[in-house]
Amino acid sequence: GQQLNQSPQSMFIQEGEDVSMNCTSSSIFNTWLWYKQDPGEGPVLLIALYKAGELTSNGRLTAQFGITRKDSFLNISASIPSDVGIYFCAGHPGAQKLVFGQGTRLTINP
Amino acid sequence: ETGVTQSPTHLIKTRGQQVTLRCSSQSGHNTVSWYQQALGQGPQFIFQYYREEENGRGNFPPRFSGLQFPNYSSELNVNALELDDSALYLCASSSDRDIVGYTFGSGTRLTVV
Numbered sequence: 001g002q003q004l005n006q007s008p009q010s011m012f013i014q015e016g017e018d019v020s021m022n023c024t025s026s027s028i029f030n031t032w033l034w035y036k037q038d039p040g041e042g043p044v045l046l047i048a049l050y051k052a053g054e055l056t057s058n059g060r061l062t063a064q065f066g067i068t069r070k071d072s073f074l075n076i077s078a079s080i081p082s083d084v085g086i087y088f089c090a091g092h093p094g095a096q097k098l099v100f101g102q103g104t105r106l107t108i109n110p
Numbered sequence: 111e112t113g114v115t116q117s118p119t120h121l122i123k124t125r126g127q128q129v130t131l132r133c134s135s136q137s138g139h140n141t142v143s144w145y146q147q148a149l150g151q152g153p154q155f156i157f158q159y160y161r162e163e164e165n166g167r168g169n170f171p172p173r174f175s176g177l178q179f180p181n182y183s184s185e186l187n188v189n190a191l192e193l194d195d196s197a198l199y200l201c202a203s204s205s206d207r208d209i210v211g212y213t214f215g216s217g218t219r220l221t222v223v
Contacts, residue, residue, distance in 0.1 A: 004152075031210065042114070042200050042214025043153070088152050092209050096166030097143070100152030 006089050006101030013079060014109050021104045022073040023089030029099075031092035032065050032072040037103075038085045046087075047074070076106075084108050112137055114203050114215035122221045123191050131186040131218045133201030141165075141207050142184040144176060147198040147217070156199075159184055160207050188220075196222045 006023045013019060023032070031050055035043035047058050049065035049072060056063055062075045072089055086105050090098040115134040123129050135142050141160045145153035155168035159178035173189040182203070188195055198219050202212040 006152075033210065041216050042202070044214070045210070045212065048210045090152075096158045096160075096207060096209070097155035097168060098153075098209060098212075100145075100154070102150075102152050 004089055004091055004099055004101035006104055008104060009102065010105040010107070012107045012109065015079060015081060017079055019076040019079055019083070019106060020073060021087060021089075022071065023091075023101050024071045025091055025099075026070070027091075027093060028069040029091030030069075030094050032063070033090040033092070033098065034061075034063050034072070034074045035088045035090060035100075036085050037088060043088055079106075079108055081108055081110065114201055114213050116199075116201050116215035116218050118218060119216070120219045120221075122223060125191055125193060125222055127191050128187065128189045129191060129220060131188075131199050131201075131220070133184045133186070133203070133215060135182045135184070135201075135203030136213045139203035139205050139213070140182050141204045142178055142182065143202045143204070143212065144184070144186050145200040145202065146170075147200055149197070153200055156186070158207070165207060191222045193222050196220060 034046045037043045047063040052069045054065040060077045086103045089101040117132045143158040144156040147153040157167040158165045162178045175187045178184045198217040200217045201215045204211045
């Protein structure tokens, strides 16, 4: 089945540092999404990408849809304490479902 | 507008038992999707309901079943519980099968002992 490989699995950074994480797939996706999940909550959508090559920003977050349609990355600039959480990439293969990566756990040292 | 509400928040069941989880969709949403999230993993698609009909199913056995009601709320039923069914079960609602417009609930944490 379709799988997404998300890396790194975890990150430990200092407040103010920039963060980069990525997601790769063996399959092509029509849409790439990035979510954040806080403890005890469901995932919340951060950014949606619809076209190969698309680069989209949402405040300090920037994400890109890879040209091959098999990868995406998310960057967070100037991290702050509330950025702590688990970040998931998700691909939409065209059926009525999302395929999620395993997540990147972000920890920030003040 | 109210968001997605799931109940109960936590549940402990014994292997072999049956369980029903409930989801109230966000106001105006007619589509409900269910996901299973094992500890340390990303969510996995179970199935989607649109206008009371199943509209897509992931790689889960038939003992996972669901319902959607006229008010668009939904139930997830799991029969013959196994230890591996222990997970966070997430419900997401959206309009007209929209994937990007998902609103997730906070989930039901099911523990099977």
